[in-house]
Amino acid sequence: MTVRLTVAQALVRFLAAQYTERDGRRQRLIAGCWGIFGHGNVAGVGQALLQAAETGDADLRYYLARNEQAMVHASVGFARMRNRLQAFACTASIGPGSTNMVTGAALATINRIPVLLLPSDFFATRAASPVLQELEDPRSCDVSVNDAFRPVSRFWDRINRPEQLPSALLAAMRVLTDPAETGAVTLALPQDVQAQAHDWPEELFTERTWYVPRPVPEPAALARAVEVLRSARRPLIVAGGGVIYSEASDALREFAEATGIPVSDTQAGKGALAWDHPLSAGGVGSTGSPVANALAREADVVLGIGTRYSDFTTASRTAFQHPDVRFVNLNIAAFDAGKHAGAALVADARAGLEALTGAMAGYHVGEEYITGFREHDARWQREVDEAYHLGHQPLPAQTEILGALNEFMDDRDVVVQAAGSMPGDLQMLWRARDPKQYHVEYGYSCMGYEIAGGLGARLAAPDREVFVLVGDGSYLMMATEIVTAVAEGIKLTVVLVNNQGFGSIGSLSESLGSQRFGTRYRYRNPDTGLLDGGVLPVDLAANAASLGAEVIRTRTVKEFGVALEQARASDRTTVVYVETDPLAPVPSSQSWWDVPVSETSALESTQQARAAYAAAKRAQRLYL
Ligand SMILES: Cc1ncc(C[n+]2csc(CCOP(=O)(O)OP(=O)(O)O)c2C)c(N)n1
Ligand SMILES: [Mg+2]
DSSP: OOEEEEEHHHHHHTTEEEEEEEEEEEEHHHHHHHHOOOOTTTHHHHHHHHHHHOOOOOEEEEESSHHHHHHHHHHHHHHHHHTEEEEEEEEOOHHHHTTHHHHHHHHHHHHHHOOOEEESSOOSTTTTSHHHHTBBBTTTOOOOOOGGGGGGEEEEEESSSGGGHHHHOOOOHHHHHOOTTTTEEEEEHHHHHOOOOOEEEGGGGEEEEEOOOOOOOHHHHHHHHHHHTTTOOOOEEEHHHHHHHTTOOHHHHHHHHEEEEOOOEEETTTTSSTTSTTEEEEEEEETHEEEEEHHHHHHEEEEESSSSOOHHTTTTSSSSSOOTOEEEEESSSSHHHHHGGGGESSSSSSHHHHHHHTTTOOOOHHHHHHHHHHHHHHHHHHHHHHHHHHOOSSOOHHHHHHHHHHSSSTOOOOOOOOOHHHHHHHHOOOOOOOOTEEEOOOOOOOOOHHHHHHHHHHHOTSSEEEEEEEEHHHHHHHHHHHHHHHTTOOOEEEEEEOBBBOOOHHHHHHTTTTTTTBOOOOOOTTTTTSSSSSSSSOOOOHHHHTTTTTTEEEHHHHHHHHHHHHHHHOOEEEEEEEOOOSSSOOOOSOOOOOOOOOOOOOOOOHHHHHHHHHHHHHHHHOOO
């Protein structure tokens, strides 16, 4: 039996019939389809989505975004919140609509979060080439802007004929649901092919379940890992995002309690173990806590779980200074398990931790190791309290705003962030209680993720309040999805932190001898020729109101707290606006980040910074 449908209709019907299952829980794989229509998709995928909604023969809800990059962010926020068991599709028109998604694709792939991208392409027949928005390549007629998705996708295909669709779809679903391979999956759809009819076998549309595996470690690999771990006197766990996606928090806690090994976390792993657990050491690396960083410096064995060891986690390979430090890497991706010449334990985080707990029976670190770091942590927590309650004047410090929000939030509330000075302050200071509370996109650290990602997170977890923290720079880059939140009735609380420019890059610039050059939002000054004139007459709060949000302006930490109460009580998307002092003090992570400074320079500030850089660089290591 066959059924006659267009390629786009077949695609929609197929996507609506895909499911994932893990631990006996089954859910739809493709939860819906974000889109922005143009001539490339309006009559193809657009018609198919309309027909699905009108006839009810395929359940795939369409969500209209305001920016294609943002719709990929929203999809990522959603899939991350759902631990990668569910994802969105995104349809875009040809040309700019599609290339707008490239940044989102890179973000998804770097963070290992599934998203199905459906960029439209010029005619497969080339009947009318060059069509509007078609890039012509004099060397080949087979190139389109969608080839730019190849390096940022985990699977990429172009459907030039209807017959190619079934195998491409199966391959795409496999990659989306494979926890080791997942990321952006791109199917480029020529505009004529989308509308082309074909007789499809009925079986293409029967419900299909993709079983998300929990691979167990190979016994020999487990034995090798255990041998290294058992030799450890000062071991440290680095918990990454893989712990959370695998829902391995309980297994992590049980392993830590059984062995006494302290747990540090990465940006993606924060909350895997509650901050006030006696074995929690806080964030590790460049923006981590000095407690975890002191443990890291002397650790003889590092057990990385579900981490890809970014430079922020390893402090650009200076965090671990024990001369004989060895790594054990529990990771579902062999690629990550092999890093730093570690003993590779390729397995699901939960399955691997359960195996390790059994195999490590009888092992426990010395009590003095734990009491030593507990004392350090107690001193550090007092510093965090101070940073949370600085009383900075006249404008509050950012750490006070984060503190007020942290103390205000319930355990199940979610905080979303991505770029600027906040991710660092958050990793160092935030006290996360729930594995899904801390949602900071720091793989791509993409300005503009915040509001769109928060929208996706809230769509995934309507029972949780979502608090988006966004800097003025990120807000200006992509505030547009406030409109989508309003239209969809998806309530967000957006905390808009205005420090008149790039606080983060400003202080980085200063520390590297570049004098905050070009990092403030100011008028160009005719006297200096630089952007160091007066403050700009920009009213971001008024801007947010114009997009349909409720807006509360606050000037003090106290007013900020009251506004948070109001925002929580409201069922409308609310922007809480606050100005902070970008020069307020922040505690030190006692760590480093490798950002090269000019080797030769006519500026004294740069020369000094270069000397400091060269000295710090000497601590950088190869872990072989
Ligand atoms: C899309 C994108 N462009 C550039 C950067 C580099 N960058 C990182 S933080 C930052 C400034 C962010 O400004 P804002 O959102 O106001 O946060 P603040 O640094 O003031 O806390 C820039 C330009 C980035 N991360 N993402
Ligand atoms: Mg700013």
